[in-house]
Amino acid sequence: MRITVVGTGYVGLVAGTCFAETGNDVIGLDVDAAKVERLTRGEMPIFEPGLVDLFSRNLREGRLRFTTNYDDAVKHAQILFLCLPTPPTEDGSADTRYVLAATREIAKRMDGYRLIVSKSTVPIGTNKEITAEVKKHYSGEFGVAANPEFLKEGTAVEDFLKPDRVVLGVTDKRSWELLSAIYEPFVRTGAPILRMDPASAELTKYAANGFLATKISFMNEIARLCEKAGADVDLVRTGMSKDARIGSAFLFPGIGYGGSCFPKDTRALVQSARKFNLDMKIVDSAEQVNESQKHILLPKLLSHFGGSIAGKTIAIWGLAFKPRTDDIREAPALALIEKILAQKAKVRAFDPEAMANVKKLLGGADAMVLATEWNEFRMPDWDRIKGLLRTPVVFDGRNIYRPDFLREQSFTYYGIGKP
Numbered sequence: 180m181r182i183t184v185v186g187t188g189y190v191g192l193v194a195g196t197c198f199a200e201t202g203n204d205v206i207g208l209d210v211d212a213a214k215v216e217r218l219t220r221g222e223m224p225i226f227e228p229g230l231v232d233l234f235s236r237n238l239r240e241g242r243l244r245f246t247t248n249y250d251d252a253v254k255h256a257q258i259l260f261l262c263l264p265t266p267p268t269e270d271g272s273a274d275t276r277y278v279l280a281a282t283r284e285i286a287k288r289m290d291g292y293r294l295i296v297s298k299s300t301v302p303i304g305t306n307k308e309i310t311a312e313v314k315k316h317y318s319g320e321f322g323v324a325a326n327p328e329f330l331k332e333g334t335a336v337e338d339f340l341k342p343d344r345v346v347l348g349v350t351d352k353r354s355w356e357l358l359s360a361i362y363e364p365f366v367r368t369g370a371p372i373l374r375m376d377p378a379s380a381e382l383t384k385y386a387a388n389g390f391l392a393t394k395i396s397f398m399n400e401i402a403r404l405c406e407k408a409g410a411d412v413d414l415v416r417t418g419m420s421k422d423a424r425i426g427s428a429f430l431f432p433g434i435g436y437g438g439s440c441f442p443k444d445t446r447a448l449v450q451s452a453r454k455f456n457l458d459m460k461i462v463d464s465a466e467q468v469n470e471s472q473k474h475i476l477l478p479k480l481l482s483h484f485g486g487s488i489a490g491k492t493i494a495i496w497g498l499a500f501k502p503r504t505d506d507i508r509e510a511p512a513l514a515l516i517e518k519i520l521a522q523k524a525k526v527r528a529f530d531p532e533a534m535a536n537v538k539k540l541l542g543g544a545d546a547m548v549l550a551t552e553w554n555e556f557r558m559p560d561w562d563r564i565k566g567l568l569r570t571p572v573v574f575d576g577r578n579i580y581r582p583d584f585l586r587e588q589s590f591t592y593y594g595i596g597k598p
């Protein structure tokens with residue numbers, strides 16, 4: 180099929196590449212001319228495991244190309260996937276401006292049937308707004324559908340190629356047939372393609388992210404209680420997770436969730452509900468707990484150094500909002516760094532995707548803070564670290580190290596929710 184992905188960010192690039200991989204003829208459209216130029220030259224602007232290989236092959240074999248030209252992109256496509264940003268507005272609701280602006284540009288150029296699919300995370304009712312926008316500029320036949328994306332940065336390619344489920348919010352048979360045919364190759368192992376109305380599809384995405392964010396904040400509150408009560412949150416977590424109704428995923432406490440989705444989607448869900456005079460207390464609280472969780476290590480740092488870290492140098496391991504990505508949008512590490520700097524301490528930060536030299540980072544630091552649990556941080560050379568730090572103290576913001584082991588090595592250890 181001939182497909183255009185509108186917006187070549189994390190979602191558009193992965194979706195476009197994976198659609199090309201299954202034999203479709205794909206154009207990636209973006210307003211960012213520099214990005215389109217880089218992509219056309221074969222350069223990958225983001226770090227996403229496994230993406231470069233697929234991208235290079237499909238580019239070489241001519242199933243994938245990039246443009247800034249709406250004329251070409253609309254002429255080419257039977258289906259257009261909107262993979263555009265939906266950032267928060269001042270009150271936290273999702274800004275659909277980019278989605279509607281792109282829709283307008285598409286509609287103005289339509290000369291026959293096209294299916295416009297919103298892959299962006301959009302509030303309930305946006306598909307109706309997209310339909311209304313198309314009708315302002317075009318009077319022929321067309322389809323609009325909601326197909327929220329569930330990929331996770333860091334495993335985005337794998338998630339796209341082997342989704343747990345595909346959600347299709349459609350209002351007519353033609354849209355359903357086109358979209359389910361496109362997704363058929365990705366669900367051969369039996370994952371369901373769920374057909375629903377667009378409003379339910381739009382809400383499914385927010386409900387899923389709101390629930391996951393709540394799970395994390397719930398465990399972070401349990402971790403706070405553990406600290407006060409002298410319990411170990413990792414033991415509590417393991418004990419809970421053996422209940423099949425609870426499961427083991429997303430129960431890990433830490434210094435809070437970040438990224439371009441959870442913070443913005445939880446706020447947008449709360450705002451969406453307000454429009455229907457509904458106060459979503461649980462998700463609202465999950466977001467509030469998360470905001471304070473991002474700074475949870477600061478009091479520990481202050482108390483370790485006798486009330487002040489002024490003039491100290493703090494080494495931060497991990498800047499990305501989670502491992503296996505270069506994305507630092509709303510990363511908890513950045514919020515913590517801001518607080519540390521406000522205390523007049525210095526920060527040396529390292530991230531596997533940003534820098535290469537650990538020595539530069541640790542040499543002369545007073546303490547090490549683990550902020551993002553990259554795999555390469557799991558088994559470091561502790562002898563070397565001890566030699567590099569002025570005082571051997573580790574603040575483990577993701578509970579990845581064994582406190583007893585580090586204490587045996589004469590480190591002072593601070594975790595989250597641990598005695």
Ligand SMILES: NC(=O)c1ccc[n+]([C@@H]2O[C@H](COP(=O)([O-])OP(=O)(O)OC[C@H]3O[C@@H](n4cnc5c(N)ncnc54)[C@H](O)[C@@H]3O)[C@@H](O)[C@H]2O)c1
Nearest residue numbers: 186187188189190209210211262263264265299300328332
């Ligand atoms: N990043 C994720 O992990 C993820 C996962 C699921 C869903 N989503 C949702 O998908 C959407 C896109 O997210 P993203 O992370 O890919 O965003 P992104 O910021 O990485 O990419 C968006 C791209 O759209 C381009 N763009 C902006 N306006 C345009 C226009 N009018 N025409 C053409 N291109 C335009 C930008 O230049 C940019 O390249 C958001 O709604 C997000 O919530 C993201």
